[in-house]
Amino acid sequence: MSDDFHVHGPHDHELEHVSHHNSSHSFANQIAVTTAILATIGALYSYMGGATQANSMLYKNNAAIAKTEASDQWNYYQAKNNRQNLNLLALDLLPENKRSSYEKMAGRYEQEKEEIKAKAEALEKESVEWNHRSDEQMHLHHRWAQATTVIQVAISMAAISLLTRKRWLEWLMWGLSGVGVISGIFAILQI
Template sequence: MSSGGFHVHGPHDHELEHAAQHEPKGLAGHLAVITAILATVGAFFSYMGGATQANAALYKNDAAIKKTEASNQWNYFQAKSSKQNLAELALDLSPSDEQKGKYKDKIARYEGEKNEIKAKAEALEAESRHYDEQSAEQMHLHHRWAQATTALQVSIALAAITLLTKRRWMEVATLAVGGVGVLLGGAAWLHY
């Protein structure tokens, strides 16, 4: 504050002005930028890891639902088979041709119904397998995103150690581990 040419700074004003006028230089400045970039990329990787894990669970749930529906169809198929077997037994035990004709019609009807039910059950099982495959793919991607996130977290920790020890070779290690994390994230992005 000025009064008659005399200027008084607060205890931290000089440092704030200095920081605002000068960009960070040297190891600390590099590490600050590297850490900010790694943290930003790591946040994205973490989000993608969570999203793929949620997708895997949803696909697994859909697979279970389709498997249950297929099981219901197979139970229905079994019930129709039992009815058909009873109709075939009744055909063999029937004394009159009129009754035999009636049972032959029922047997043919049950056979047609069983074929439709079987086709529906097989289609539901195929859907269930498809959802299981999608779930497995999403879990693979989740693991890849998690590996990438972990590598970036290790890289950020190395940056902190580098700042404390002021060792340039640690900065290289920080960048190398961060690079591995980015490569793993790229693999996840490309579905490898």
Template structure:
């Protein structure tokens, strides 16, 4: 072990270093090395977008939970007003005739308050559904970005094997998987 730290190089790294030290006269190695660098760069961008959409999905799901809690609080308030209204309706049966008008006013007041509370609770539930929908969309995009990133990672691994074996079918496979990953990334960018 050297005093400069411990370094682990994969077969692909060794091939790139070998090409750099020996003039890199082999166009096959140069083409695969450049392709690998491009794939790694695009893969890093896709990985970033995957992380960003996952964070957005979590944030939106949290917002949905907050709105659901606020709606639940409103429904509890609505229930309390309903209970008070029910007590007033019972009181209407028990009070003297001269007090019935005041009790009816209270019943009407509770009905009006309940209607307002219901409107607010319904609005909060709609907002919660909207946040949930946005979260689901972001998770879908996250999965697309993750699939694209994984495909590019596989294509980079295929590039390393291609450099070692010099098999044309592996090179074709590498480009095919990279193309599929790129298409998945484009689909994510287009929100598909």
């Protein structure tokens, strides 16, 4: 026997040919790799969707806190207003020689009310800004959720196409994959 010469049997030749040229094997590998890539993309999209939803809730909470603080300031403003009104009433009821301290207090209350009013208005504005930021984050959350859903459907189509060996399902998977990736790009760009 020579080491330079090796004879393959017909069965060996057929196995070698199938392993190198089998389109169904190549099809399965392509779908498997695509599914892994889509699952990774889907996981990233899902994470971003959860993060934007958490941000939205946090911002909504901040808006509620600012609104509550503004309400507290308006209540404080009203209390100062009531005290000022009582002092002004006292000015009408008291004799001239006892009015000076009540005039000073009424003036002080007027100044304090302006400071309280400015703080309350600033807190209301802050609440509106937090609400706006929350709405933006919720919009992004919806974009991420849409992208994740489309990617998940594409993964399902990959599995079905692998099981049925239907090329049109593979093309559907590719189309859905493209739509999912584009939806994710829209979310990244905050569109």
